[in-house]
Amino acid sequence: MQQKKVGILGGGQLGRMLISPAIDLDIELHFLENDSDAPCSTVSRNFHKGNIIDYQDVLDFGRKMDIISIEIEKVSADALEQLEKEGKKVFPQSAIIRLIQDKRLQKQFYKDNQIPTSDFVLIDDKEELINYLSKNQDKFPIVQKLGKDGYDGKGVQILKNLEDAKQNGFDAPSLLEEKVDIEKEISVIVARNEKGEIAVFDAVEMVVNEKYNLLDYLLAPANITESQKEESVRLAREVIEKLGNKEGIDGMVGLLAVELFIPKNNDQQGAILVNEVAPRPHNSGHHTIEASTTSQYAQHLRSIMNLPLGKTTLRSSAAILNLIGEENHTGKPFYEGLDKLLDLENVYPHIYGKKITKPARKMGHITILGNDIESLKEKIDKVKGSIRVITR
Structure with missing residues (x-):
């Protein structure tokens, strides 16, 4: 394999954990990050200071690379689209990054593609929020998510009643989502390369820290039924294959974390629902470094370089x-x-x-x-x- 320069937008911990498998495959990784003290800065000689949401910074960086990828979604999708037009390989593709950057577009994608997800309504501002909830007070409690820029539990809140919505509701484009009575929250990581090969890791069970609304701990494998395992894998494969179809893309290339809800036995009859996705290495896949035949980080690199995907066997x-x-x-x-x-x-x-x-x-x-x-x-x-x- 000829050595290629792979540019990663972002220099955080997820990029840092890409370095070891890149060394094993003799891949030359470069990182673009605006924070001079970012985790990658002290361990990579190819650390470049620049703003990953700035069009020109991303364009200048990407033009020097053979392949461009991400370790965080908040990047300049416009610059990545231009790089694609100039013949650069960008994975995941810019149209997919753009879609996933906006939770509103992401939810609409599930609905348009008959992918099971919780009921939702799109809201443009606080006035519309209050008008809707005034007429639908039976919906409380309800989840409000900002369309853009939410991360690690930020930009997500549960509105308990109309007064709560008036006091604390987001005054920005958002979505209102049914609060699902969850039995378990699970995640499945799936990878796909340009050849269309797909590899799926076992589902893991996530326990959320309610105070901070972020992951407290996870267990692998998830304690779910065989039919739930099969359905979670099917959904992960379906999402990665259908992503980007409207943009003329033949499925997403790269690594995708698919977060799923298993509702308690109610009117949804225990169906598994897609919550959100992340088109990059993910918190729910950290265990694969020690516990799996192939780590999610090695798999990410294999997928974007169109190499054979690694086995996903859980060794422990x-x-x-x-x-x-x-x-x-x-x-x-x-x-x-x-x-x-x-x-x-x-x-x-x-x-x-x-x-x-x-x-x-x-x-x-x-x-x-x-x-x-x-x-x-x-x-x-x-x-x-x-x-x-x-x-x-």
Whole structure:
């Protein structure tokens, strides 16, 4: 394989974890990031300072690369579209990135393609929000999501009543979504290359930190029925193949995390619903570094370079804990208890190298391997109490 220059928009922890599999395949990775202290800055000699949402910065960077990809969705899709017109390979494709950047377009895509998702209505501003909810108060509680720029639980809120909507509703293009009574929240990561080959990882079960509305921990594999496993895989394959069809694209190329809801037994009869997708390596796939035959990071590189996709066999049950900044601690991070953590068997910390910790900021994750889910749950509590990200 001839060495190629692969440009990644974004220099955060997801880009950082791409570096090791890139070295294994002798891929020359370059990162564009505006933050000089971003996680990739200290570990990559090909770190370029530039704004990933600036048209010209992305265009100038991409023109020097053979392939351009992303580790975060908030990028200049216009610049990526121009690079495609100039003959550059951009994966995932710019039209798909543009669609996924806007949760409103994303939900409409599911509806148009008969992909099961929760009921929703599109809202343009706060006035329209209040008018709609005044006439539909039986919809409470209801979920409001900003169309653009939400991440890690930000830009998502549950409106409990009309007064709550008047006080706290977003005054921006958004969507209102039925609050599904969820039995489990799961995620499936799927990859597709230009040849149309598809590989799917086992579903994982996600437990959300209600306070911060981000992942607390996950369990792999998910404790779901065989029919639910089959349906989750089918849905993941369907989404990645149908993405971009209206733009004349023959399916998405790259890695896609498909977040799914398994509702409790109600009028939806236990059907699995697609919640959201992310067209890049994802928090729900971190465990694959230690627990799978191929990591999600290696798979992402294989897919965008049109290489054979790796096997997705889960070699061990696994759990992931997010390592987040403690309350009342902002500044240079100190990982209290790291020595004790390193004494534990089958526990693998990944510290992202962020220079500043803040309350609830993702500072790393911890992978735990085990023989079964029950033993993993016991170990999760032990690990949780052994390390804190603080300042001192």
